[in-house]
Amino acid sequence: MATIQDVAKLAGLSRTTVSRVINQHPYVTEEKKRLVSNAMQELNYVPNSSARRLRRQQTETIAVYVPRITNPFFSHLVEVMEKEAAKKGYQLILCQTRYKKEQERNFLELLKTKQVDGLILTSIENDWSKIEPYLAYGPIVVCNEYSDSAQVPLVFLDQIKGGYIGTKHLIEQGYTKLGYCTGDHKSSRVAHDRRIGFLKALNEAGLQMKDEWYFGGAYSVQDGKRTFEALKKLSDPPQALFTGSDEVAAGIVKAASDAGWKVPEDLAVIGFDNQPLAELMELTTIEQPIETIARQAMELMIESIKSKRTSVRKEVILPLKLIQRCST
Amino acid sequence: MATIQDVAKLAGLSRTTVSRVINQHPYVTEEKKRLVSNAMQELNYVPNSSARRLRRQQTETIAVYVPRITNPFFSHLVEVMEKEAAKKGYQLILCQTRYKKEQERNFLELLKTKQVDGLILTSIENDWSKIEPYLAYGPIVVCNEYSDSAQVPLVFLDQIKGGYIGTKHLIEQGYTKLGYCTGDHKSSRVAHDRRIGFLKALNEAGLQMKDEWYFGGAYSVQDGKRTFEALKKLSDPPQALFTGSDEVAAGIVKAASDAGWKVPEDLAVIGFDNQPLAELMELTTIEQPIETIARQAMELMIESIKSKRTSVRKEVILPLKLIQRCST
């Protein structure tokens, strides 16, 4: 492995000059530039990034936290983030928290040990008070999820409105018995706000909801199927279901069809995200502008790294849109 | 930011002793261990990983190449790999080549510049001769894709058999006019071998295939729909289609249904992967043991890193399985 020293020797110059050429500093003669370039080529030299990191105190690496990369919402988010990061010369370290507080805390050490320049959180498992101290070691940007107390840039969607417009749509279609199906994360503002929106629409229409019309713990297609099985057993089931994701909605629709129920006549279902899946299954859903929030979050991250400002709250709120299809 | 020096001073010991405690070396008195631990705690000390990397000449980081993380096959692969890596104390850098030779070559520099200890390739865009030189800088493991000339560990599936059993199944169902629909990658052995298997089954049954029954460039749901539109225009369309992924198959089925065609009566379709999507859309498909190949690839990678052996060919071939549902 050739070092900068070897290049310097071969070129008959000092390390300093070689370093200057590498980093495009001014005040180097064209002639010596050429000399250095030739030597670098001959030795097949590449700067050692560990040494660079140590010297410059930065890693050009960003960690992105997601619950699971197989969730299409998050993989889409990560796809766009990686693209943006690569464009600006940053790498992405992928951290799957698996919905676990402890896993999230483990990954937080990455920032502390200077393995990454910053953190983007797309979900939050721990209380913000557990995360906040890490701001001392580098910037954090929150994307999708949010928290009131976080003094960091936040890019998120108006989930109250999301819950509201979805539910209002169901009500406008004439359904009066509305159920609610979601992954139940105590710490998640996203889930919390959607529920607020749901209840708001219900209230405005003067509708009541039975406790048994609430279904929790639903994240995947499989969970959706399970949800339908539970719903089927009810003596007075809801006519329509608001769900937290297209996967869950798809699972419900599938299980319902398998059981001979007609969608939306016997049961209406609304999804969330507008994934390709939603189109395939003809799901009415709420579209989230994934590319925009991913891009904005990454921009804010890189900005934070460069400006070295770390704790300034800044909210970017983006709109949601109802996509009507055949499941309602 | 506290350094090892600060800890040493506070504990009244030398840096060496502190370092020994951190790295669990023998020959340190219990008493001094405690002294050091206390000092570390008080100063909130964490070893700086850039310095460690430089000193130890290793990064505890592995790069994984995928075409796009939103492709469920690859996101599933990455999910398992990240989990395995985290378990063994490694991080994952995500590299999306976007099916581009140049993008792949750019990422190869990661190994050269010592940003990662090794590379796992799940797809190969460039000729192996372009990749091979990088073996000088660290181990490479190939997973899913393969190449005859690669002197590295390879974990893959018997794609000839995959193409064969899928096609044979279609033939056994009584279809005689079989079409083929795939993403067309010149460099992909996976695609190449599946086609071999397809043709082998056709030959054995004495069947012919028309050129116009071949559809290329299909990767996504959208591409599947496009494929159906093209197929629809044919005066003598195939009765059954072999496809390269569940997404494509789902797109075809959806477009066909929308156009009033009955599946499988008017058109049979077989997918590949057995993604959740396949179950939802009732797709017959070929199951790939994703978790196993991901886990094995990561194990081989870590083994290669630890043993510092870099160029030994080793093949791990895993089986494929037909999953029959309603699309055939």
Place this chain on the structure above:
DNA sequence: TTGTACGCGTTATCAC
């Protein structure tokens, strides 16, 4: 069992 001293490969700060 502990400490001294050097080197890992770069880059920033000064002198010249």
Place this chain on the structure above:
DNA sequence: GTGATAACGCGTACAA
């Protein structure tokens, strides 16, 4: 314009 030299923070022969 160019070159010594001193960090960056850590690990480890070697000596004691």
